[in-house]
Amino acid sequence: MTTNPNAPLVICGHGMVAQRLIEHLVANGHPFSKIVVFNGEPVSAYNRIQLSSLLANEVTETDLELKPAQWFSQHQVEVHNHEPVTRIDIEQSQVVTAQGRVQPYSKLVLATGSSPSALGLSGEDLDGVRMFRNLADTRAMIEKAGHHQRALVIGGGFLGLEAAEGLRARGMAVTVLHRSHHVLNRQLDRTSGDVLKALLEQRGLNVLTGYSPKALLGKKQVRAVQLHDDTVLATDLVVIATGITPNTKLAVEAGLLCDRGICVDPQMRTSSPSIYALGECSQFGSQTFGLVEPGFHQAQVLAEHLCLQADTQGFTPVEIPTRLKISGIPIYSCGRVEPGPDTETIQWRDGPKHRYGRLLIERNRVVGALLLGDTTNGAWYTDLIRSAQDISDYRNAIAFGKPYCEAAA
Known part of the structure; x- marks a missing residue:
């Protein structure tokens, strides 16, 4: 395999996770001559989470911009929009784009995201x-x-x-x-x-x-x-809107190890030592990722690794809560949703205020939390799930929230 240590870092894809990686690399003083980004979309990274707000006419397209154009030139980040990578040549350490551009790399990051899952129905190709x-x-x-x-x-x-x-x-x-x-x-x-x-x-x-x-x-x-x-x-x-499928085609054709996603180790390294993957296209163990929060964690881990920081901690998945606001109604869900044979359930409901809560408990430890209408204690319940803390001292008061339980403990 031919390697060129003076070649730039190349990133395939420019979504929110790729942009967070670039920002971490810039902040940590990365060792690369420059960063080259090939983006399949016609515009640079934007806040995809805000697309629903744009659809609802609550924000404008300008509000979605993550960084202005001058930020990229200021930090020697070269972004090629509407020019996805179509082939990876691992032997020559280079990529080829849809426009025929050949770009050598010293390290390559795949942030190709995911695609909506088709239903396989007759008529899916119709206009509208x-x-x-x-x-x-x-x-x-x-x-x-x-x-x-x-x-x-x-x-x-x-x-x-x-x-x-x-x-x-x-x-x-x-x-x-x-x-x-x-x-x-x-x-x-x-x-x-x-x-x-x-x-x-x-x-x-x-x-x-x-x-x-x-x-x-x-x-x-x-x-x-x-x-x-x-x-x-x-x-x-x-x-x-029925789910997503990790974009692995580029990696599969290059011979990288893939399952449902592109398989990575705790440093986000693929089966090829100089190629990494993160975000929705990646798979760690048996787990793939549809939320942006684990992707941001992966971006931090990979940036520290690429910047050769000695105390780099590898990526470890944790329980990620789902925080939503649908039609102005806040929702918080973390951990298990379905109870098992040994699960105890604590529920509460305030009908007139449209509030509902449920905790799943096993062996005096919270394993699932669900809140609708009032999500004030969501972060605390998530901490309890992640730490597997024994709640025996305040179990009977846990529905009332952290301050009440601290007083009762």
């Missing part, structure tokens, strides 16, 4: 069928909302509900189709899911749970969705 994943998707949905009245969102996870709420805020009549018997089934239990559904319906969304799409109907433009019971719902826009 969109995923909700990037700025281009959001722009297209905003354009549709300006000229059409009806939308149907397939998927009642957090991305689907955010898309539905954004389109509703744009004036569309929106139906959410979710195959599980309650929305946010990966974060909520049946009771809190039903509470959230009722609140969403009060705000004007039509939420159908326990239904699956069978086909998308239309000649060129989508006109309707056929359900599994052959019910047909007319629509002008279909948004598919």
Whole structure:
């Protein structure tokens, strides 16, 4: 394998995690001659989390910008937008881009992210069928909302509900189709899911749970969705929000070890010593990552490693809480969602204020926390889950929160 120690660090992809890596490298005084970024999107890294706010007309595209153009030139970071890497030549330590550019690297980082999972339905290629994943998707949905009245969102996870709420805020009549018997089934239990559904319906969304799409109907433009019971719902826009798949094609074709994602070690190193991967395209052990928070942790670990810091700590996954605000309703979920045979459950509910909480406890340790409406104690419950702390001294008061329990202990 040919190596060139004077070649730059090359990064494939420029999402939020890649940008956080670059910022850590700059802050730590990285040893590279420069950093070269190849980005498949037409614009540099932006705040993808805010796309739902952009769709709801709460922020502008300018608000999504993470760093201005001059920041990159100031720190010798060369960004090539709309120019993804199409091939990695490990033997020559170089990449080839969609424009035919050949770029040598001393180290290579794959931050290729993930792609929305297709449903494999007839009609998915019709005009008016969109995923909700990037700025281009959001722009297209905003354009549709300006000229059409009806939308149907397939998927009642957090991305689907955010898309539905954004389109509703744009004036569309929106139906959410979710195959599980309650929305946010990966974060909520049946009771809190039903509470959230009722609140969403009060705000004007039509939420159908326990239904699956069978086909998308239309000649060129989508006109309707056929359900599994052959019910047909007319629509002008279909948004598919049913999960993601890590982008591993580039790594697989290069011969890197991949499973569901690109396999990495605690330093984010792939099966090739000079190539690293992080974020949604990576896999550590059996775990892949769909949230930005573990990606930010990976970015810090990798930056310290690349900057040759002696006390670098490797990446270790921890329980990551899901913090959401759907239609202004705060939600916090961490740890286990489903109880086991030895699980004790503590529940509380305030109907008039739309508040609900549930803790799962095993052997006097919190293993799952779920909060809707009032998430004040979410971070504390997460700490208890991560530390596996014995709660015997304040178990009977734990629903009242940390200050009360500290007083009771």
